[in-house]
Amino acid sequence: MNHLGSELGSVCIIGNGLIGGSLLRDLAARGVRVFGSTHSEAAAARAVAEGFEVSSSLIDVLSRAESELALIVVAVPFDAVASVLDAIAEHSPSCGVTDVVSVKAPVLELVAQRGMRERYVGGHPMAGTAESGWAATQTGLFQGAAWVVAYDYARECAGAGPSAGQGAGGRVPDSWVRVFGQVCRMVALVGAEAVPVTARKHDETVARISHLPHVIAEALAVTGDRGGPMAQSLAAGSFAGATRVAGTRPALVGNMCETNATPLVEVLDEYIALLNDARATLAGNPPSMQALAEAGHTAHERMSARSGARRESVSPVAVSSRPVMRVHPGAPGWVAQLEQIEALGGRVEVF
């Protein structure tokens, strides 16, 4: 048994926003050697004043990452990812790379274009607030959250399908296996749960449970507001809850949805079809909404069963509701194990 990936080592975080900055705080608090860069000198100065190793020179930081063989976490908005990957290709040719961008297939494409797939493992922590920027960063942001780990490259190397990776683990390059292990260890260190998913499945899923909710909250805010002062006066908790994410910066919402436009348009079509059906039965004689109300209630019970289990725990140690599988990266059959975990929406612990 080899021990590739058994060490996390240094971590280099590019970007100091809500996710990158909160990750920096958590890793530093756990004693990890962590440093990073931000595009703004003022932002770097604020982080340095709090005792963090943050610089506004991307090249300096990437050079240091190379010398320490650090794991590089790309935590910039999607439209800045290509140029950061270019800089990594030039200044950190030996480092493993992951990211925290909210779409995975488009990032994977940029990585492939630069021939970096053997050392890239996509990531996406399902955590955040309506706020953004260093000022919004906090410790513990990722506690109990799913942290998607995209393993497309391993599937392709091992051969996709039900028997994928059976005795063929050796075909996944060691460099990728090592990065996979590093990412999973980093995720565990900040209290999150590594959920293996392919990029396409991830993008379709977040279109359903993250991007679609943003679109419909924006549209609901507009529709409510058209009701004028009386709507403002009568709107109660249910309206506020349903439109909370419309408080997110519009540019952030726009970029997120636009980057995942293809899967989002598909689920938006599904969603609009459901509303059209409800509209038709409500306009009927007699009006009816029983079908949607019952389907929605059943779906809600199923969707909240897992988070419900997490919420109701009275144990001081949070109990995860995601099934867990312990995996040794690179061991025979390990990619097939990841596929089994994905089918369950489960989490992986590496050893």
Add this chain to the structure above:
Amino acid sequence: MNHLGSELGSVCIIGNGLIGGSLLRDLAARGVRVFGSTHSEAAAARAVAEGFEVSSSLIDVLSRAESELALIVVAVPFDAVASVLDAIAEHSPSCGVTDVVSVKAPVLELVAQRGMRERYVGGHPMAGTAESGWAATQTGLFQGAAWVVAYDYARECAGAGPSAGQGAGGRVPDSWVRVFGQVCRMVALVGAEAVPVTARKHDETVARISHLPHVIAEALAVTGDRGGPMAQSLAAGSFAGATRVAGTRPALVGNMCETNATPLVEVLDEYIALLNDARATLAGNPPSMQALAEAGHTAHERMSARSGARRESVSPVAVSSRPVMRVHPGAPGWVAQLEQIEALGGRVEVF
């Protein structure tokens, strides 16, 4: 100056669910002589065991209401309202009547069919939880909530329009003026804020800010659930918040939406049009969602400005964000005052 309506007197609550039961608790706690009825003997026994005067005999309760000239609060589901009004017509011919049903025009129609408009003032507290029934009742449920008070009859008597009620207050029957005062006093006693609205405006507004959110939450729950175990695993706080009201009993949601179907279909059409627009720009090249994201954010800021002011108060006495006007029911010009308050989404205090 007369003092019609300066006394609340006894209150008789028909129906012992979340709203009726919580109102019973609050009024009893404030020393009001309050009694009521529920359709089930078991439910009545539970309330009696807690020290409340609740009976399962509607006729007994309505006869007592008549003898005490109590204000009758109809707190039953809409489909039971007609038969309760019939019983009131027979057993409580002298009592003022209000209700807490979530639509106002259909109730007003039932009242008009029975010739009871002169003693009926429609009501709707904008408060509730996803739970229902006596077990879910609580004290303080209405604190700071808007409590709609429908004043259509006064407008019609005084003559609608900008000069309504100028010097014509006498034309609104004394019986109605007295009930209006009683309802406003009861609302103030439980910490809620009386917001005067016409039935039609109320029904259109709640379609926007209450019933539409229910429809879209049900449809979102269904769409998310179609993502299977991975969607269950990755769904985070934003999904849970956006679908919370899908946890409400389906029959309750169905009845509420169906009773207000006409205004709801209209706002649903508005809403679907917004989604279709977003779908079109997201399917464009390049995809865009900036227009909706910006409109939604602006609308959200406006909608949350008032509730924000309430939430952020550090004063031990909650500060209302609704403009207030003090009105003496029946005084010259008082109906015109109510129209001014309605235009602001404000609240009325009676003296």
